[in-house]
Amino acid sequence: MTYKNYPMVSRVVFGRGSFNQLGDILEPKRLNERAPFIFLVDDVFKGNSWLTSRIPLAYDDQILYISADEEPKTSQVDELVEQIILSHKDRPSGIIGIGGGTILDLAKAISIMLTNEGEAKDYQGWDLVKYPAVYHVGVPTISGTGAEVSRTTVLTGPEKKLGINSDYTPFDQVILDPELTKDVPKDQWFYTGMDCYIHCIESLNGTYLNAFSQSYGEKAFQLCKEIFMDNDLSEKEMQDKLMMASWHGGMSIAYSQVGVAHAMSYGLSYLLGTKHGIGNCIVFDHLEEFYPEGVKLFKVMKAKHNIQLPQGICNELDDNEFDIMIDIALSLEPLWENALGKGWKQKISREKLLSLYKKM
Amino acid sequence: MTYKNYPMVSRVVFGRGSFNQLGDILEPKRLNERAPFIFLVDDVFKGNSWLTSRIPLAYDDQILYISADEEPKTSQVDELVEQIILSHKDRPSGIIGIGGGTILDLAKAISIMLTNEGEAKDYQGWDLVKYPAVYHVGVPTISGTGAEVSRTTVLTGPEKKLGINSDYTPFDQVILDPELTKDVPKDQWFYTGMDCYIHCIESLNGTYLNAFSQSYGEKAFQLCKEIFMDNDLSEKEMQDKLMMASWHGGMSIAYSQVGVAHAMSYGLSYLLGTKHGIGNCIVFDHLEEFYPEGVKLFKVMKAKHNIQLPQGICNELDDNEFDIMIDIALSLEPLWENALGKGWKQKISREKLLSLYKKM
Numbered sequence: 255m256t257y258k259n260y261p262m263v264s265r266v267v268f269g270r271g272s273f274n275q276l277g278d279i280l281e282p283k284r285l286n287e288r289a290p291f292i293f294l295v296d297d298v299f300k301g302n303s304w305l306t307s308r309i310p311l312a313y314d315d316q317i318l319y320i321s322a323d324e325e326p327k328t329s330q331v332d333e334l335v336e337q338i339i340l341s342h343k344d345r346p347s348g349i350i351g352i353g354g355g356t357i358l359d360l361a362k363a364i365s366i367m368l369t370n371e372g373e374a375k376d377y378q379g380w381d382l383v384k385y386p387a388v389y390h391v392g393v394p395t396i397s398g399t400g401a402e403v404s405r406t407t408v409l410t411g412p413e414k415k416l417g418i419n420s421d422y423t424p425f426d427q428v429i430l431d432p433e434l435t436k437d438v439p440k441d442q443w444f445y446t447g448m449d450c451y452i453h454c455i456e457s458l459n460g461t462y463l464n465a466f467s468q469s470y471g472e473k474a475f476q477l478c479k480e481i482f483m484d485n486d487l488s489e490k491e492m493q494d495k496l497m498m499a500s501w502h503g504g505m506s507i508a509y510s511q512v513g514v515a516h517a518m519s520y521g522l523s524y525l526l527g528t529k530h531g532i533g534n535c536i537v538f539d540h541l542e543e544f545y546p547e548g549v550k551l552f553k554v555m556k557a558k559h560n561i562q563l564p565q566g567i568c569n570e571l572d573d574n575e576f577d578i579m580i581d582i583a584l585s586l587e588p589l590w591e592n593a594l595g596k597g598w599k600q601k602i603s604r605e606k607l608l609s610l611y612k613k614m
Numbered sequence: 615m616t617y618k619n620y621p622m623v624s625r626v627v628f629g630r631g632s633f634n635q636l637g638d639i640l641e642p643k644r645l646n647e648r649a650p651f652i653f654l655v656d657d658v659f660k661g662n663s664w665l666t667s668r669i670p671l672a673y674d675d676q677i678l679y680i681s682a683d684e685e686p687k688t689s690q691v692d693e694l695v696e697q698i699i700l701s702h703k704d705r706p707s708g709i710i711g712i713g714g715g716t717i718l719d720l721a722k723a724i725s726i727m728l729t730n731e732g733e734a735k736d737y738q739g740w741d742l743v744k745y746p747a748v749y750h751v752g753v754p755t756i757s758g759t760g761a762e763v764s765r766t767t768v769l770t771g772p773e774k775k776l777g778i779n780s781d782y783t784p785f786d787q788v789i790l791d792p793e794l795t796k797d798v799p800k801d802q803w804f805y806t807g808m809d810c811y812i813h814c815i816e817s818l819n820g821t822y823l824n825a826f827s828q829s830y831g832e833k834a835f836q837l838c839k840e841i842f843m844d845n846d847l848s849e850k851e852m853q854d855k856l857m858m859a860s861w862h863g864g865m866s867i868a869y870s871q872v873g874v875a876h877a878m879s880y881g882l883s884y885l886l887g888t889k890h891g892i893g894n895c896i897v898f899d900h901l902e903e904f905y906p907e908g909v910k911l912f913k914v915m916k917a918k919h920n921i922q923l924p925q926g927i928c929n930e931l932d933d934n935e936f937d938i939m940i941d942i943a944l945s946l947e948p949l950w951e952n953a954l955g956k957g958w959k960q961k962i963s964r965e966k967l968l969s970l971y972k973k974m
């Protein structure tokens with residue numbers, strides 16, 4: 255058996271207000287005056303000077319505001335890379351993603367595609383990236399996805415929704431400033447936090463589990479329970495703890511895998527553009543037979559926070575569309591093997607997936 | 615307030631038998647045929663072909679067997695560096711430490727001193743290292759110290775026992791193979807495991823605590839309780855979990871600090887050469903007033919595992935010798951500030967330390 259040699263984030267700062275250190279962190283990384291830093295910022299922060307006034311700009315540095323309303327696409331990566339190359343004299347000194355999983359994944363993908371030829375879709379898969387990425391920094395402003403710590407960047411391509419999994423994907427620097435999450439709307443807070451919770455359930459109940467993943471997964475799971483079930487945490491404590499839950503949850507799947515919820519959620523996302531966090535919730539709500547305890551607690555948390563999940567999102571789909579979703583879901587073989595073991599093909603059928611999708 | 619920008623271990627492999635991957639991991643790191651890999655191996659493994667036959671040797675690669683009976687010294691680092699330089703044509707491609715905290719700290723220090731001028735004692739302190747170290751790999755064969763994950767390498771110098779704390783100290787690669795810990799003698803297993811336990815107590819009860827350190831410290835603490843208190847874990851589970859406890863405990867102090875036990879233990883170690891793990895235990899046993907809950911549980915674990923700590927190790931000391939230990943302990947200001955807060959100088963006196971040392 256060969257074990258993964260996992261590449262870690264090179265450096266991490268943790269603390270409320272640590273975002274103020276971004277300028278000091280970037281300064282020694284500037285290659286020259288013609289090589290800018292490109293800040294990819296979630297466009298919810300456009301006009302929010304509390305955050306934007308602290309982005310350190312010099313020379314040809316540029317802020318690109320990006321909508322996170324849709325899941326990140328390979329074509330979007332290619333367009334942004336072209337735009338960055340055409341509007342600057344030199345290759346950037348660094349790419350800084352400031353936002354949630356969508357923005358962080360775009361930042362990772364762009365930093366890779368600035369040094370690797372071809373199109374982003376060519377690199378969807380495992381270990382296809384040839385050259386080290388441009389220096390890249392992740393600053394999460396919403397917690398849960400684990401994108402800040404993982405070696406993947408999940409993109410929707412023309413043929414598949416799949417990550418660029420590579421040793422060059424992880425951030426060179428992460429800034430964990432829980433204060434940046436203070437204005438996240440409640441429903442998004444729940445969906446993204448549940449992304450973390452679902453990571454833990456899938457990792458802890460997976461056949462790939464080992465003591466490394468287990469210790470991270472258990473800690474993230476316990477933090478999620480504190481955040482979403484305890485009544486005596488302050489807002490700040492909840493923000494701090496969710497940022498760490500996301501980190502540990504990401505580390506848990508880093509050395510393990512996700513499972514049924516993610517596989518099926520990728521199908522929804524590919525066909526309907528359903529965002530990852532809410533998609534995971536919509537799917538997970540129907541997975542009692544795979545994760546009985548996890549789904550039970552999920553329903554308690556959903557009720558406690560008065561979350562109404564969308565219903566009937568598959569009502570209008572035809573057979574062909576269901577087939578597409580099922581194809582996407584089943585193509586994610588490592589996720590199924592983790593969830594159901596080596597004999598997973600005997601344990602799951604297209605009919606089963608169809609009946610589950612029809613409930614959503 | 616400025617937060618630490620913590621440098622992480624670049625890569626980590628976890629798994630039973632993962633030590634077999636050492637050759638594959640090193641191969642692309644060889645600079646040329648004249649630049650050897652130097653393996654620093656705890657001399658308890660001399661003649662143990664189960665381990666040594668799996669050390670991949672080629673060209674001018676060399677195994678140096680090192681005794682871990684004494685704490686690592688700055689003079690020892692300087693001698694080993696000189697020996698390595700004199701006996702090879704080129705600067706090494708890498709230094710691989712295979713052993714416990716002593717061997718791992720020596721490997722880290724040697725890799726630094728191969729690229730930085732002067733003597734190791736010149737770099738004891740914080741951020742004094744100028745140039746990146748030679749590629750270095752840590753393979754723990756006993757778990758607890760957290761040396762595999764920290765940015766320090768604790769050395770006894772002519773004037774002080776203090777770490778070389780720097781961004782270049784952490785390993786480029788760590789291999790966590792719990793199987794390598796299978797032959798650790800029981801008393802060493804206990805002392806080194808307690809080093810981890812004491813890290814957690816000092817971190818979780820320290821004023822430097824934040825959500826980052828807390829989440830790692832709580833997990834390591836919980837793992838220690840499982841390992842040393844539960845009766846239903848298998849040997850393998852205990853090995854796996856202690857390896858992760860050490861990792862998480864190290865990460866917890868990475869972003870926080872240790873406290874009273876470590877400060878006083880450094881005094882013992884400097885004057886009497888007491889090894890770090892047992893020294894921490896000897897000190898911690900008398901720290902009820904600082905860590906009441908932690909010491910209570912420590913005594914339960916000590917009794918459960920029939921551990922007899924040495925008594926009266928300070929009986930023969932004179933006033934001058936006590937003064938030396940007290941000086942060393944009090945010089946570790948961050949440890950006291952973490953333990954007792956900014957006003958620590960009002961809360962601890964030389965008399966207090968003297969009375970504690972006299973009990974040991």
